[in-house]
Amino acid sequence: MPDLATYPVHLGLDASASAEPAFTGGDWYEPYLARHAADGVEGRLVTLHSFSADWDGWEMHPAGEEVVVCIAGSMVLVQEIGGETRETTLGAGEYAINPRGVWHTANVAGEATALFITAGLGTQLRPR
Secondary structure (H helix, E strand, C coil), X not given: CCCCCCCCEEEEHHHEEEXXXXXXXXXXXXXXXXXXXXXXXXXXXXXXXXXXXXCCEEEECCCCCEEEEEEEEEXXXXXXXXXXXEEEEEECCCEEEECCCCEEEEECCCCEEEEEEXXXXXXXXXXX
16 A cells, blocks of 8 residues: 555545655655646645654745644644744644645654645745
């Protein structure tokens, strides 16, 4: 069976779902976006990532909201909203939504695993 941490899933138009090639790091996203360009802002990427340290950058998704579900451990989701920083602690089974266009990062003391459902079109990154 495919492992979601290795093989993400794309949710596309007409309620479609497709298994993706193995995730290999940052260079993986460009071909992914090219494969699913026709889905535009309706496409969603479903991934599973484990963390043992704070994220080293911020990201923002201008095309839509992102759902973050903590599966194991705990993490603090940090969002910049209206010029203010909001921190939300997530434990196993809890979720938060990163609104469209909101910069976000996460702090992890120990280890955490999270499921992400992301509107990835146009995602922007910046250093922390």
